Amino acid sequence: MAIVGxxxxxxxxxxxxxxxxxxxxxxxxxxxxxxxxxDYDPLEIRRKISLNASIVPIEWHGCKINLIDVPGYPDFxxxxxxxxxxxxxxxxxxxxxRDLDVGFDLAFEVAQEHGLATCxxxxxxxxxxxxxxxxxETLHERFGRKVVSxxxxxxxxxxxxxxxxxxxxxxYKGKDxxxxxxxxxSGYTEEAAERRDKMMDAAAEGDDDLAMKYLEGExxxxxxxxxxxxxxxxxxxxxxxxxxxxxxxxxxxTLLDRIxxxxxxxxxxxxxxxxxxxxxxxxxTDPAGPLAAFVFKTTADPFVGKINFIRVFxxxxxxxxxxxxxxxxxxxxxxxxxxxxxxxxENATEVVAGDIAAVxxxxxTHTGDTLSTAKDRIMLPPINFPESIYRVAIVPVTKADExxxxxxxxxxxxxxxxxRHTRDTATHQEILEGMGDIHLDTVVEKLKAKFGVNVKTxxxxxxxxxxxxxxxxxxGRHKRQTGGKGQFGDCWIELEPLGRGEGFVFENKVVGGAxxxxxxxxxxxxxxxxxxxxxxxGYPAVDLKVIVYDGSYHDVDSSEMAFKTAGAxxxxxxxxxxxxVVLEPTLTVDVDVPDExxxxxxGDLNGRRGRLQGMxxxxxxxxxxxxxxxxxxxxxxxxxxxxxxxxxxxFSQRIDQYDEIPYPEQQTLMAEYAxxxxxxxxx
Numbered sequence: 024m025a026i027v028g029x030x031x032x033x034x035x036x037x038x039x040x041x042x043x044x045x046x047x048x049x050x051x052x053x054x055x056x057x058x059x060x061x062d063y064d065p066l067e068i069r070r071k072i073s074l075n076a077s078i079v080p081i082e083w084h085g086c087k088i089n090l091i092d093v094p095g096y097p098d099f100x101x102x103x104x105x106x107x108x109x110x111x112x113x114x115x116x117x118x119x120x121r122d123l124d125v126g127f128d129l130a131f132e133v134a135q136e137h138g139l140a141t142c143x144x145x146x147x148x149x150x151x152x153x154x155x156x157x158x159x160e161t162l163h164e165r166f167g168r169k170v171v172s173x174x175x176x177x178x179x180x181x182x183x184x185x186x187x188x189x190x191x192x193x194x195y196k197g198k199d200x201x202x203x204x205x206x207x208x209s210g211y212t213e214e215a216a217e218r219r220d221k222m223m224d225a226a227a228e229g230d231d232d233l234a235m236k237y238l239e240g241e242x243x244x245x246x247x248x249x250x251x252x253x254x255x256x257x258x259x260x261x262x263x264x265x266x267x268x269x270x271x272x273x274x275x276x277t278l279l280d281r282i283x284x285x286x287x288x289x290x291x292x293x294x295x296x297x298x299x300x301x302x303x304x305x306x307x308t309d310p311a312g313p314l315a316a317f318v319f320k321t322t323a324d325p326f327v328g329k330i331n332f333i334r335v336f337x338x339x340x341x342x343x344x345x346x347x348x349x350x351x352x353x354x355x356x357x358x359x360x361x362x363x364x365x366x367x368x369e370n371a372t373e374v375v376a377g378d379i380a381a382v383x384x385x386x387x388t389h390t391g392d393t394l395s396t397a398k399d400r401i402m403l404p405p406i407n408f409p410e411s412i413y414r415v416a417i418v419p420v421t422k423a424d425e426x427x428x429x430x431x432x433x434x435x436x437x438x439x440x441x442x443r444h445t446r447d448t449a450t451h452q453e454i455l456e457g458m459g460d461i462h463l464d465t466v467v468e469k470l471k472a473k474f475g476v477n478v479k480t481x482x483x484x485x486x487x488x489x490x491x492x493x494x495x496x497x498x499g500r501h502k503r504q505t506g507g508k509g510q511f512g513d514c515w516i517e518l519e520p521l522g523r524g525e526g527f528v529f530e531n532k533v534v535g536g537a538x539x540x541x542x543x544x545x546x547x548x549x550x551x552x553x554x555x556x557x558x559x560x561g562y563p564a565v566d567l568k569v570i571v572y573d574g575s576y577h578d579v580d581s582s583e584m585a586f587k588t589a590g591a592x593x594x595x596x597x598x599x600x601x602x603x604v605v606l607e608p609t610l611t612v613d614v615d616v617p618d619e620x621x622x623x624x625x626g627d628l629n630g631r632r633g634r635l636q637g638m639x640x641x642x643x644x645x646x647x648x649x650x651x652x653x654x655x656x657x658x659x660x661x662x663x664x665x666x667x668x669x670x671x672x673x674f675s676q677r678i679d680q681y682d683e684i685p686y687p688e689q690q691t692l693m694a695e696y697a698x699x700x701x702x703x704x705x706x
Contacts, residue, residue: 029126499593
């Protein structure tokens, strides 16, 4: 199961107390001290936040629980999507306050998308501003009757001292491993009875037999309530709310009891897998069944190499076994098989269906791949990761850094599917794209810490293009006499614009041998190279048709190089007369925001020269705004939208088309280009 929620909600400390309470560790680490089991990366210790999903298995009452501590900041949402594919349930940790954080919303949406059982753990009840009742009101407003209290906090804020469990009507006041059980205090009797009835209502709805018994007026036993809750949680009709303190350990033992008693195990939830023909097959959690192991995360270790984290859905994966990577049709040998324990590991000889493990040094296997056998060939659907929304340019500090950059980035791209790297030929920049500024900052830090590659970041320039708006004819004549053999090339061309996206067309209409045929390709090459360097602002020219129709040559001095130069001169001369313009990329942007933020978001997009294309309600008090916006105004939109919507807005974008840039901006770009050319000439 995944421990999820907003950054700072207390997930990592909850995992620490779960480990300690279950006897998996002999002390409770802390985030501030940098000695927790799940935050062990040096960058996590320094930043005091989780950057990577970490797996920590524990055992409780004969039940093995694979806990996965998932980063809560939206910049690292890729791990949330990957982990959601391999767990049966999510425990959403939230603070005891009226407002729900954006990390809660993200986790809940992903849980719903994947049909996962969901449980809410209310943390930080000991805080001075804790507001449990306010939180419950918000949860009921958002999700209705499916949110069910199964526990009540004893004491308020600084006086918080225990948990009243409505299942057995006992109060648990102990911290850590020592648990003191007391009877219900008199001041809580009425509230406990009322909330227990609501819990019993929810349990009865989960099972028809229980519903009949309950409607006939009979009370349900503790075992029947637990069974009814399990069925309701599995089907998504019930979201139980538990309470406690991840800092002190109050409520942790009862949380473990509920995990084993009410949250589904792999045996309870077979996997339904779509097939290429549109059907679905059921994969049972059977150690003797056909092998189906899914890779949900990859890490790049500079010493060990690549490590793939896998969930075995069916069959048994054995050490030294040959398996088939079905996605890539490649044979792999499972050399190093082990169980991850946070920063530690335990060697494994075999991993059975339902369990999670890791394999090192698989040659061809990546996140989203399925390992099976040549006989079974089961392939699970890949993970749908969100598209990147923030971009920066990186510049190697030294030549040595430049030489190592490609290999290091390749390793990081394997480990992080939400990271993208491209070489922008228009701006001559190395571009990194990710989920936000913190995400890309950590990538830069990893390059240095893991691979010794130092890079600087700078703003990613906009990949403008250039074209012309009218037809023109011009001569390109190159003549140079140097004392020996000279250079001579002469051509006449006609330049005309093409439609957007039509590229480049070159035609030869020279007749009568005015230019020998063997020099025509050189003219085209010169024109293409001139297009790459731009017409008026230094950006690649597009959507042009060039016809070479006349010219002259010299028997001795003409050469391919001379005609290549003549072609470039002809293009520049024609472009000056053909109304050259700069084009800017326009993005199609879809922004999902809370209804109360729509006005602010639309106003902001208008200020970015955006054109509103429409709005659609998408449920749960949210609206999707569609707009067409110039890319040049969207460089920091991921950060600005976060500020406008308090982190609750999300967006996707894609380049739609290139449009003519407004005249003032065009003049600015042309002036900057002229200044650069002048500086280069002086240098």
